[in-house]
Amino acid sequence: MSYVKIDKNLCVGCGACVDACPVGALFMEGDKVEVNDKCNLCGSCVGVCPVNALSIPREAKKVDLSDWKGVWVITEHDGKKPVTVTFELLGEASKLASKRDTYVGAVLLGNNVAFMADELFSYGADRVFLCESPVLEHYRTEPYSEVIVEMVKHFKPEIILSGATTQGRDLAGSVATKLETGLTADCTGLEICPETGNLLQTRPAFGGNIMATILCPNTRPQMSTVRPKVFPVPPKTDKKGDIVNFSFDFSKLNIRTEVLEYLPFEEKISLADAEIIVSGGRGLGKPENFEILKELADTLGAALGASRAAVDAGWISYEHQVGQTGKTVRPKIYIACGISGSVQHMAGMKHSDIIIAINKDPEAPIFKISNYGIVGDLNVIVPLLTKELKKHLGS
Numbered sequence: 417m418s419y420v421k422i423d424k425n426l427c428v429g430c431g432a433c434v435d436a437c438p439v440g441a442l443f444m445e446g447d448k449v450e451v452n453d454k455c456n457l458c459g460s461c462v463g464v465c466p467v468n469a470l471s472i473p474r475e476a477k478k479v480d481l482s483d484w485k486g487v488w489v490i491t492e493h494d495g496k497k498p499v500t501v502t503f504e505l506l507g508e509a510s511k512l513a514s515k516r517d518t519y520v521g522a523v524l525l526g527n528n529v530a531f532m533a534d535e536l537f538s539y540g541a542d543r544v545f546l547c548e549s550p551v552l553e554h555y556r557t558e559p560y561s562e563v564i565v566e567m568v569k570h571f572k573p574e575i576i577l578s579g580a581t582t583q584g585r586d587l588a589g590s591v592a593t594k595l596e597t598g599l600t601a602d603c604t605g606l607e608i609c610p611e612t613g614n615l616l617q618t619r620p621a622f623g624g625n626i627m628a629t630i631l632c633p634n635t636r637p638q639m640s641t642v643r644p645k646v647f648p649v650p651p652k653t654d655k656k657g658d659i660v661n662f663s664f665d666f667s668k669l670n671i672r673t674e675v676l677e678y679l680p681f682e683e684k685i686s687l688a689d690a691e692i693i694v695s696g697g698r699g700l701g702k703p704e705n706f707e708i709l710k711e712l713a714d715t716l717g718a719a720l721g722a723s724r725a726a727v728d729a730g731w732i733s734y735e736h737q738v739g740q741t742g743k744t745v746r747p748k749i750y751i752a753c754g755i756s757g758s759v760q761h762m763a764g765m766k767h768s769d770i771i772i773a774i775n776k777d778p779e780a781p782i783f784k785i786s787n788y789g790i791v792g793d794l795n796v797i798v799p800l801l802t803k804e805l806k807k808h809l810g811s
């Protein structure tokens with residue numbers, strides 16, 4: 417049996433851990449703390465020690481890495497078709513798989529969803545791992561994660577990618593915890609070391625000020641979530657593949673949630689899918705000025721975006737926020753009005769095809785990544801632009 421580890425050189429005998437232990441496993445002997453066999457490694461004592469003298473012994477898990485093959489993508493869908501991020505990830509999975517000379521797998525769970533397999537093949541999947549059941553009709557963490565965990569134990573994929581969506585984040589966290597493997601959230605870049613198979617998972621860290629590359633060298637699978645629009649959708653092909661049916665005994669599960677009714681969320685502002693986005697920042701000066709942007713957006717058939725400063729000021733709701741803690745977008749045209757161009761904002765829109773910035777400060781960082789820049793007051797420029805566009809577009 418192992419118990420909490422005590423570094424006697426660090427221990428100052430304050431007794432804080434003795435008070436924190438819920439099972440009476442810690443006691444003082446002289447001026448140092450000792451542990452008895454009641455310790456269940458709950459860890460309650462570790463956080464209270466002011467000198468970090470306590471730690472939970474963990475043996476580094478080691479697996480035979482050569483057993484693990486294939487790059488998997490978890491399909492997210494609404495029962496009718498996969499969501500776009502699934503195709504984006506299949507494109508990226510194909511690149512990674514070709515460097516490792518392995519296959520691309522798509523995990524497809526649901527009820528009567530096999531018809532989606534063809535589309536998954538056409539975006540790059542070689543095999544679709546399919547599990548169908550009425551239990552899987554609507555997404556629930558427990559049955560979905562249990563099926564995937566069992567699939568993983570059986571087929572041993574080297575890498576699993578999922579969208580950093582509400583569902584993808586929930587599912588990936590649960591699967592990684594059950595498999596005791598590493599998960600890197602919100603990756604913005606994925607590369608692979610062809611020799612070791614280690615996935616180089618790049619993501620912003622420390623508030624977006626640095627990019628960190630994270631490895632999971634000892635365990636498999638290596639798991640990453642990636643936000644929608646970080647990678648482009650690959651070209652569709654007429655590729656075909658194999659469906660691998662996977663059966664699962666749901667009677668052994670004690671599922672604690674029941675879906676009473678499913679109310680689909682109708683997104684009015686589909687920022688993620690918009691081809692043109694008109695975005696406003698603190699430079700608007702007041703919430704009413706979003707009306708000027710709205711008129712431009714309506715003229716162009718564009719969605720309305722915002723910087724966090726505008727959202728935090730309460731001028732517009734969070735669903736409109738673009739950036740590191742908002743949405744990642746990849747429109748054909750992104751028009752930034754009164755937005756300075758912080759790293760956190762640019763993290764969410766820098767992959768737009770064409771960026772147009774309107775800012776009264778010629779030194780504003782947004783101009784560094786803009787294809788077109790207009791230096792001036794947005795209150796003057798935006799209405800002029802709208803007027804001209806209306807003339808040309810006839811609206």
Ligand SMILES: Cc1cc2nc3c(=O)[nH]c(=O)nc-3n(C[C@H](O)[C@H](O)[C@H](O)COP(=O)(O)OP(=O)(O)OC[C@H]3O[C@@H](n4cnc5c(N)ncnc54)[C@H](O)[C@@H]3O)c2cc1C
Nearest residue numbers: 697698699723724725739740741742754755756761776794
């Ligand atoms: C952990 C973390 C996460 C974050 N996540 C996000 C995120 O997801 N998205 C995000 O946007 N920010 C995010 N931020 C905040 C970010 O750091 C910036 O504070 C924010 O992006 C600034 O918004 P802004 O450009 O609208 O405002 P400002 O930086 O204040 O810029 C306003 C701009 O408007 C211009 N301007 C002023 N008046 C006019 C005018 N009349 N006409 C034209 N131009 C004018 C100014 O010259 C200035 O460049 C995050 C910050 C942290 C620490």
